Amino acid sequence: xxxxxxxxxxxxxxxxxxxxxxxxxxxxxxxxxxxxxxxxxxxxxxxxxxxxxxxxxxxxxxxxxxxxxxxxxxxxxxxxxxxxxxxxxxxxxxxxxxxxxxxxxxxxxxxxxxxxxxxxxxxxxxx
DNA sequence: TGCGTGACTGCCT
DNA sequence: CAGGCAGCCACGC
Numbered sequence: 471x472x473x474x475x476x477x478x479x480x481x482x483x484x485x486x487x488x489x490x491x492x493x494x495x496x497x498x499x500x501x502x503x504x505x506x507x508x509x510x511x512x513x514x515x516x517x518x519x520x521x522x523x524x525x526x527x528x529x530x531x532x533x534x535x536x537x538x539x540x541x542x543x544x545x546x547x548x549x550x551x552x553x554x555x556x557x558x559x560x561x562x563x564x565x566x567x568x569x570x571x572x573x574x575x576x577x578x579x580x581x582x583x584x585x586x587x588x589x590x591x592x593x594x595x596x597x
Numbered sequence: 598t599g600c601g602t603g604a605c606t607g608c609c610t
Numbered sequence: 611c612a613g614g615c616a617g618c619c620a621c622g623c
Contacts, residue, residue, distance in 0.1 A: 479619055498605050509617055514604040519620065532604075540604045547604085 477587075479508055483516035484524055485586055486578070490531040493559040494575040495568055497535045504577060506589050514540070530554040531575070537567040 477485070482505045490496050498510035505513070517529050530551040534540045539551045552562065560573050583590040 499607080502606085508619090510605040510607085511603085511617070512605090512619060515602090515619060516604090518603050520604090529604080534604080535606060542604055551604090 479505070479512060480516040480519065482588075483508065483513050484520070484527045486588075487517075487527050487529060487532055489578045489582060489586075490528055490575050492528070492531075493573065495531050495533050495555065495560060495570075495573050496575040496577075498532060498540075499535055500575070500577070501532055504583075504588065510535075518542075528558075531558070533568065537570050539566070 483501060486501050486504050487496075498513040501513045502508045502510045513532065517532060520527060520529055533551075539548050539555075541548055552566070555568070556562070560568055562568055578586075578588075580590045
């Protein structure tokens with residue numbers, strides 16, 4: 471990667487989301503913590519602006535802290551997200567919430583963080 | 598060329 | 611215990 475051009479925040483967000491394995495989910499805040507110098511809303515912004523060219527980004531695996539798919543302007547997108555997650559093997563309760571205790575992503579490994587140029591800050595893992 | 602807007606979360610009162 | 615506010619990038623009109 472070019473070192474003279476730092477990856478924009480959105481690009482870093484996509485990078486982290488790509489690391490989420492199928493059958494696992496992460497929250498906006500969790501992704502933000504991993505990216506660093508980034509807020510949960512920023513992650514939401516990044517995913518909302520996700521270009522079609524980034525089809526390899528499993529955006530459906532990012533949900534809100536309540537364990538539910540975040541409602542938005544285009545409800546069809548919300549339904550699609552849930553559908554894609556179920557295909558990943560993620561089940562929802564009758565309250566439309568996922569079981570964090572079972573599908574919560576543990577996060578990337580320290581070597582992954584280093585290999586991708588992220589700060590291996592342990593703060594988000596201790597939590 | 599400037600402003601509004603868009604997939605959120607945690608702390609404080 | 612619940613509601614409110616601050617945080618802050620990129621893109622389109």
